[in-house]
Amino acid sequence: MEQPRLDAIYQARRKSYAIDTCEPQNRAVREGKIKMHALTKGHYPGAKLSPDILPGLNSIGFWDGFGTQDWGLDEHRNEGVEIVLLETGKMAFTVDERRLLIWCRAVSDYAAMAIA
Secondary structure, three states, X not given: OOOOOOOEEEEEOOEEEEOOOOHHHHHHHHOOOEEEEEEEOOOOOOEEOOOOOOOOOOEEEEEEEOXXXXXXXXXXXXXXXXXXXXXXXXXXXXXXXXEEEEEOOXXXXXXXXXXX
């Protein structure tokens, strides 16, 4: 299957950013490690939407993971808002080159820090 061309779509401080390939999520779905529920346009995983439906929206959805997570997301730059709910366990992530560790019941505190 031919992969769609992923042009750079962000430019900040003279640096260009490429679109995320979403390969870790796609692999986790194929391996039965997560259930993906998404509506999408372009290369993003999920049920495809027509380009004329909600023109400003590229992707919306969620995934539900099972068991211990042995996969992660590649470093990427978000196109919009990303909301994380961590129901159990802990997770490391990076915002503006700052690595944060979040755990269940503490997400809102760190989300507020990441947005600020």
